[in-house]
Amino acid sequence: MDIKLSTGAVATLMKGGEVEKPVFQILGFKKIAGQGGSDRFRLNISDGLHSHTFAMLATQLNHMIPEGELDNNCVIRAEKLISNAVSEKRVLIILDLTVLAKGTAIGCKLGNPVQYTEQNANGAGGKPAGQDSAQNRAPQPETKPTVKSEFPTKATGSFYGQSKSTSVSKSPTKNGSSFGNMSSGDCITIPIRDITPYGSKTAIKARVTNKSAVRTWSNSRGDGKLFSVDLLDDSGEIRLTGFNTAVDQFYDLIKVNEVYTFSKFSAKPANKQFTSLSHDYEISFVNDSSVIPCLDSDSADIPTLSFQFLEIAFIETCENNKIIDVVAVCKSRGDLQTVMARATNKELKKRDITLVDRTNTEIIMTLWGKQAEDFEDDTNPVIAVKGAKVSDFSGKSLSMLNSSSMMINPDIPEAHVLRGWYDNEGMNVPTKSLVGQRGGGGANAPWKMIREASIVDPSSAESGYYFRSKATVLAIKRENALYKACPEERCNKKVMDCNNGMWRCEKCNKEHTDFKWRLILHACFGDSSDSIWGTCFQEQGELVLDNKAEVLGSLYQDEQDAFDAIIKQAVFKSYTAKFRAKMEVYNNENRLKYSVVELNPLNYGEYAQKLLAEIKENVA
């Protein structure tokens, strides 16, 4: 077989030029381990003249390596290639390829390729592509130093060798500056992965990837202050918390992105509810803890980033309040808003941004405070978020926490792939939204017969599904229609009777001298096709019963007959109603729950017009 490599293609591509379906020899590959089980392969490609290690294999092609289709020395034609500039470097992503010859058939390195550098590029390539091309709209790391390990600036000869052992490593003998009670000399460090509450917890060498602010607490068990950092090595990550004196001792000294040897700590099970870190345990400082900075030269083997990315489409199935990592393109950026925190009466700044990924699904993420104010990027950056909270407000959404961290255009393979996908394809593809109709609560909710609406596809009911119907009230449940609520203006929480004339609100954590009546009216709505039970909150309930909750409450309490008469009168009135159907789990069973989100007395004239229009449409 006549194999001809695309001589000069590496240099051309490295300068930002384009090469049509270049032919390369694969001189080696390296697995970049497991971010959320999504291993990636980095290839050393050669055009016979130059070789280059900044080529990533698209994940959908990963299988070719274990299956032996791609082997050392094989020759491939890159059918589809994305080239991205990443700060001063350039990364190629091979999206599709054809194997022209197996490595076993070739058996040796073709030509005498040298590692490509700008210096030896010797004019082999073409002119760089135009500055406005999609390829050049590449991630520019905002925090450069944090993202160096995935793509070392120097590709060394040893890079493609076997992977190093991670089980035991020596901590550096550091000249001077340790914090804490460290005695001099080396100590044995263990991989983060191996930390348990049971083993001897000598020391770990780890990079600080996130550092919290100092926070104080005060509760029934006492008060104090604390901070925490996220630590990472090549075996895993773990949260380290410092309480009280440890705050004074270590807080200012520990810097994000730096590598330290941490020795002496205690470990306990991690509460998964409050972290996206994968470790089963978390650690805290003890009395004789020490923190020793590592020299830069000693830190290169400690990775800088770790994510367990979840695809956006998958967030739909996440339970509420789960803490997750996500990488996505910021499709649009909302305005800065100011809202009042109900609990604290503090003013909050927020900004919603819309994220989209290769599942063609989008989700809204809320940024808070300074991060919301500072977010001004309108260039559809790729965003990697660690530790965002899943909220089920109106479908599914994400919210940043104080403990979350966000990187804009990070230099990681997932981000490059997303960049290429969005610029070439994603920006023009319609997306599914995980937002249940927001704000207007289904402003364009479709008209449905009730029968039709009640057999709605369960997957869309998962996040809340809106529809409109003409509906007649067929029955009303008189029991539990009213409850005593917290009198605070914005709080509607049910209060507890303290039996001393006071009413306790758990939400406000206060006792009040009075309460207000609130309505949760369960009514059966029907049309000619079927009927459903739906919940009418305050305003809708007041409309159905044609009385204010306040009046209804006192009647319910003191004049039952009058209350029943009101209910009787409310039956058989007709409305146009907007319902929200949502799948909920009740007694381990899925059931559709309906609430009435909008209610208007039926305007017969208007409704007849609507029916006439529909008839015309169907006859034509």
Next chain:
DNA sequence: CCCCCCCC
């Protein structure tokens, strides 16, 4: 030993 993280 915290674990609050806000709003519609």
